[in-house]
Amino acid sequence: MSEPFIKLSGVRKTYKTRGQEFLAVSEVTFDVNIGELISIVGPSGCGKTTVLKILAGIHSHEEGTVSIGNDTNPFDPTKDIGMVFQQPLLLKWRRILENVLLPAEILGLPLKESRERAQYLLKMVGLEGFEKKFPDELSGGMQQRTAIARALIHDPKLILMDEPFGALDALTREKMNLELLRIWKESQKTILFVTHGIQEAVFLGNRVIVLTSGPARMADNIAIDLPYPRLLEIKTHESFGSYTRHIYKHLDME
Amino acid sequence: MNDISKTARRYAWIVLVHLMVVVLWQFGVTFSGIPDYVMPTPEATVLSLGEDYGWVHNTFITAAEVFGGYCLAVIVGVSLALIFNWFKIIETLAMPLMISLNMIPKVALGPLFIVWFSYGVDSNILIAFSICFLPILLTMERGLKEVDPDLIDLVRILKASRWQIFMKIQLPGSLPYLFSGMKVAVVLAVAGAIVGEFIASEEGLGYLMLQVQVTLDTAAMFMAVLLITLIGVILYGLVLLLEYLIVGQNSKETSV
Ligand SMILES: Nc1ncnc2c1ncn2[C@@H]1O[C@H](COP(=O)(O)OP(=O)(O)O)[C@@H](O)[C@H]1O
Numbered sequence: 001m002s003e004p005f006i007k008l009s010g011v012r013k014t015y016k017t018r019g020q021e022f023l024a025v026s027e028v029t030f031d032v033n034i035g036e037l038i039s040i041v042g043p044s045g046c047g048k049t050t051v052l053k054i055l056a057g058i059h060s061h062e063e064g065t066v067s068i069g070n071d072t073n074p075f076d077p078t079k080d081i082g083m084v085f086q087q088p089l090l091l092k093w094r095r096i097l098e099n100v101l102l103p104a105e106i107l108g109l110p111l112k113e114s115r116e117r118a119q120y121l122l123k124m125v126g127l128e129g130f131e132k133k134f135p136d137e138l139s140g141g142m143q144q145r146t147a148i149a150r151a152l153i154h155d156p157k158l159i160l161m162d163e164p165f166g167a168l169d170a171l172t173r174e175k176m177n178l179e180l181l182r183i184w185k186e187s188q189k190t191i192l193f194v195t196h197g198i199q200e201a202v203f204l205g206n207r208v209i210v211l212t213s214g215p216a217r218m219a220d221n222i223a224i225d226l227p228y229p230r231l232l233e234i235k236t237h238e239s240f241g242s243y244t245r246h247i248y249k250h251l252d253m254e
Numbered sequence: 255m256n257d258i259s260k261t262a263r264r265y266a267w268i269v270l271v272h273l274m275v276v277v278l279w280q281f282g283v284t285f286s287g288i289p290d291y292v293m294p295t296p297e298a299t300v301l302s303l304g305e306d307y308g309w310v311h312n313t314f315i316t317a318a319e320v321f322g323g324y325c326l327a328v329i330v331g332v333s334l335a336l337i338f339n340w341f342k343i344i345e346t347l348a349m350p351l352m353i354s355l356n357m358i359p360k361v362a363l364g365p366l367f368i369v370w371f372s373y374g375v376d377s378n379i380l381i382a383f384s385i386c387f388l389p390i391l392l393t394m395e396r397g398l399k400e401v402d403p404d405l406i407d408l409v410r411i412l413k414a415s416r417w418q419i420f421m422k423i424q425l426p427g428s429l430p431y432l433f434s435g436m437k438v439a440v441v442l443a444v445a446g447a448i449v450g451e452f453i454a455s456e457e458g459l460g461y462l463m464l465q466v467q468v469t470l471d472t473a474a475m476f477m478a479v480l481l482i483t484l485i486g487v488i489l490y491g492l493v494l495l496l497e498y499l500i501v502g503q504n505s506k507e508t509s510v
């Protein structure tokens with residue numbers, strides 16, 4: 001096995017607001033290999049978003065080390081991160097295709113190739129034929145698919161997703177979970193998927209990192225030994241149940 | 255097809271209701287025996303255009319004041335909003351002042367403007383400007399700020415420049431806000447120009463109204479009000495057209 005793609009070790013972060021210090025993340029340590037889909041699960045306010053933002057380079061941290069990239073997979077923090085938030089954050093005056101193109105425009109990538117890639121990505125996320133629509137004309141799930149295509153447009157190595165399906169209804173969410181697994185397989189990206197849904201975390205991840213609150217501490221780092229492609233019925237399997245029960249215990253005890 | 259006939263029907267109703275009011279007005283006045291100097295008929299109102307009141311000249315003067323004050327307000331309001339947005343320190347210092355200014359009933363400043371700039375078209379333009387530039391400034395300022403912080407994070411990762419964020423996200427996002435402020439400002443600009451003419455002037459529809467009031471030519475006063483309204487409606491229509499051209503149809507969802 002080569003060196004991990006991402007290495008976090010002993011990461012600690014305090015927020016300072018109005019003279020008050022607030023310890024949000026403490027002693028977070030985990031590795032991610034290239035091509036993995038890692039779920040990060042924990043209760044609201046436990047510091048999941050903070051961990052992602054530290055990885056994205058938006059937030060600083062005062063202790064520990066964060067390194068992304070290795071010899072075979074060099075990492076450029078500007079060009080190699082695609083981010084998806086809970087809200088689709090689309091620009092409503094831009095058509096779907098133009099929304100997907102935003103990162104390419106900012107990075108100054110060649111326009112013609114980018115348009116072709118945007119078209120290809122929209123097809124991949126199941127939005128072929130919607131290129132010319134405006135965001136208002138699409139459902140919440142479709143808007144979030146657009147946001148995923150936008151995160152992929154500049155072909156980044158790492159996709160950071162912060163509760164991307166948290167605002168969707170339960171059925172759409174399950175459908176999007178299946179879609180995400182397909183997109184992951186097709187695009188072969190490394191994905192960090194933050195959620196507070198334990199089932200969702202186990203269903204998607206080849207590993208689940210469990211954070212407990214006040215401050216975010218690593219409670220566990222579990223390999224999920226369920227074969228891909230995963231279909232919804234694995235949620236009824238005995239081993240799926242034992243994984244979720246195991247995580248519930250972590251979160252209930254603290 | 256269906257859409258077009260629906261729209262046509264809606265417009266037909268609008269025209270019909272207005273016509274009905276005019277007809278009711280005409281017959282109401284004729285049969286009730288209300289004297290002409292209290293309530294002229296629509297017919298008399300239109301006929302007053304035949305009087306030698308310099309209608310065309312006065313209408314152009316008022317229109318010039320309204321359009322002049324309004325354009326000035328858009329230029330100054332938008333520029334200030336941009337400056338405030340680009341230089342936070344200026345915003346911090348000036349914004350409380352703007353809010354206080356907003357509380358002053360600008361009509362009350364009319365007499366002062368006349369003292370400072372003497373009377374005439376220029377000072378009426380200034381009164382129209384002063385009364386309508388704050389809504390433009392305040393809505394634009396708010397529109398520029400109305401950006402989701404997560405979206406800013408998203409483009410910061412890509413090392414978007416301040417200019418890129420401004421051009422691609424802030425400015426287009428602020429336009430629906432700006433236009434909502436500009437629509438409010440139309441009515442205010444008209445009111446400002448007329449108030450200026452009421453206070454002191456030698457021309458314009460407001461001036462004309464005071465002149466014919468003396469002779470109790472109520473029909474001409476009605477006509478003047480109609481023409482003032484028409485100026486406002488035309489300006490409003492132009493703003494709508496501009497909004498359609500710049501923001502496009504997808505702006506229909508946005509309102510402040
Ligand atoms: N910019 C900030 N300033 C101060 N406190 C913050 C800031 N961002 C988050 N926090 C606090 O840090 C904790 C963790 O937040 P977050 O990482 O958003 O949690 P999660 O994503 O798991 O819900 C929360 O208690 C939150 O109130």
Ligand SMILES: [Mg+2]
Pocket residue numbers: 045048049050162
């Ligand atoms: Mg969060």
